[in-house]
Amino acid sequence: MSKGLHKVAGVVGVGDTDWRADYAAQRKGEPARFDGIGLASLAFKRALADSGLKRDDIDGLIVGPTTPYERMGEVLGLDTRWGGQADAMLGVIQACMAIKSGLAEVVALVYGNNQRSGKVNYGGSNAAGGQSFLSYVYHAPWGFTSQGALYAMMFQRYMEETGLTSAQLGQVAVAQREAASLNPGAVMQERITTQDYLDSRFVCEPLHLFDYCLINDGGVALIIAEAERAKSIRPDPVMIHGVGRYDLNSGATSLEPRLTDYYLPAQQKVAEQVFNMAGVGPEDMSSAQVYDSFSCHIPLALEGYGYCPPGGAGQFLEEGHHRLGGRLPVNTSGGHLSESYMQGWAHQVEAVRQLRGQCGARQVPGCNYVHYSSDVAGKAVSIIYGR
Amino acid sequence: MGKSIPIQALTDLPMWQSIEEGALKLQFCSDCDTCRYPPAPICPSCLSMDSEWRPVTGEGTVMSWVIFHRKYFDDFPPPYNAMAVRLDEGPIIVTNLLDPVPGSSLIGRRIKLEYVDHDGRKQHGARLKEAD
Structure with a gap:
């Protein structure tokens, strides 16, 4: 197998915004300080400062899906020789592809989302994402809406089939809140118990409030540079060791791949690709950062990528292997559930900071490889970061 | 908030009409008999563009x-x-x-x-x- 995008590029700068302070201010009724473009701009400035680069060193631009591409480049004063719009996971992959092909050498990725102050709806008659995913809106005549409900439908069946209990699923929220309590930037820092989880209200049963991601404003930026250039920029670039993607589209709107195999085949195909490209296996991972719009993404990823056998996630969670200090600490920042819902972007930053050893009280000791995984509606993507 | 809105793309209309008449019809491929749900202009199994509507x-x-x-x-x-x-x-x-x-x-x-x-x-x- 070709080495593909193995160590073609590395992350040389990361930046994010003050989502904890912004969340607190908005809860008090204060107006938002920035819109999405402003949040992305602040994150970009911080990523640039983190890299030590000058703005003019950047020759490629990737803009997240929640702000317009042209306007984002305009406000940042970036005329680039390559550019595009992508979500977090495909953004990282596309930056590597552009660098490998010689179309760019230093790519800025910027994302800003004012989803809380802008009152974005993820369910109902104008559900976000409905333009891209028909299943988000097609079943609305029966009141069936929201991405949370789609995962609730999926997980109800999964729980009956595997015997995973609510208390076991609750270990995801409990552990991520524990990690967030050690992350000064996290929006939610107060620890919760299994009983708190079980006592919390249902949003779409069987999923509880604590199974759902936060809705908060924020921005994230990354600067990714060609491998040799990266090493000249800083002594400790975090290299991208492997990437992979597999999309289950067949039957997607009628929920077929969701309700029959829980998207496992997509993750298993990605696992083969990403671990081969990186030349390592699940046993080599120091931590996993898993896209967690809902807690149930974690057990599905644990099984899909071979961290436990299919049907074995309930036991894995009950034994606490996903907690800080466990065999595979998952979402060490608190993730979407407790740190900040940045649609996968902040997970990349956490991976980089863990590998740099910058994570303070939540630092994973001896962190060598971090596995990022996302599975949004059966589109599975993985990235393996290392040194 | 607003009310729920049925998606009525061109290919969905016969289905909604059948529901209105109280007997759901779905779309089947004329060539390989695969059911297309949601209704679609082409068969995802054999790529035929011919179809017929039948009650279920x-x-x-x-x-x-x-x-x-x-x-x-x-x-x-x-x-x-x-x-x-x-x-x-x-x-x-x-x-x-x-x-x-x-x-x-x-x-x-x-x-x-x-x-x-x-x-x-x-x-x-x-x-x-x-x-x-």
Whole structure:
């Protein structure tokens, strides 16, 4: 197998915004300080400062899906020789592809989302994402809406089939809140118990409030540079060791791949690709950062990528292997559930900071490889970061 | 907030008309007989663009279900349920259980579709074939 995008590029700068302070201010009724473009701009400035680069060193631009591409480049004063719009996971992959092909050498990725102050709806008659995913809106005549409900439908069946209990699923929220309590930037820092989880209200049963991601404003930026250039920029670039993607589209709107195999085949195909490209296996991972719009993404990823056998996630969670200090600490920042819902972007930053050893009280000791995984509606993507 | 809105792309219209008439019809490929749900201009199995609409039995088996505790639509005050049902003809559809949700699991239960008035339109709902 070709080495593909193995160590073609590395992350040389990361930046994010003050989502904890912004969340607190908005809860008090204060107006938002920035819109999405402003949040992305602040994150970009911080990523640039983190890299030590000058703005003019950047020759490629990737803009997240929640702000317009042209306007984002305009406000940042970036005329680039390559550019595009992508979500977090495909953004990282596309930056590597552009660098490998010689179309760019230093790519800025910027994302800003004012989803809380802008009152974005993820369910109902104008559900976000409905333009891209028909299943988000097609079943609305029966009141069936929201991405949370789609995962609730999926997980109800999964729980009956595997015997995973609510208390076991609750270990995801409990552990991520524990990690967030050690992350000064996290929006939610107060620890919760299994009983708190079980006592919390249902949003779409069987999923509880604590199974759902936060809705908060924020921005994230990354600067990714060609491998040799990266090493000249800083002594400790975090290299991208492997990437992979597999999309289950067949039957997607009628929920077929969701309700029959829980998207496992997509993750298993990605696992083969990403671990081969990186030349390592699940046993080599120091931590996993898993896209967690809902807690149930974690057990599905644990099984899909071979961290436990299919049907074995309930036991894995009950034994606490996903907690800080466990065999595979998952979402060490608190993730979407407790740190900040940045649609996968902040997970990349956490991976980089863990590998740099910058994570303070939540630092994973001896962190060598971090596995990022996302599975949004059966589109599975993985990235393996290392040194 | 607003009310729930049926998606009525060009290919969906015969389905909604059949629901309005109280007997769900679905679209089948004229060449390989694959059912297309949601209705589509081309067969994902054989790429034929020919199709015909046929009534379905309206019977099926529950795949999964959820209960909404949060309000998303003005015409669906919580709590309310939604179910995924595999029709005997093959496709999985989403509908509402018209009976009270039992305390035990619904997965694997047999249902039959009925047609109910909902806020000025007709749509299908499901009855358990064996009373709980």
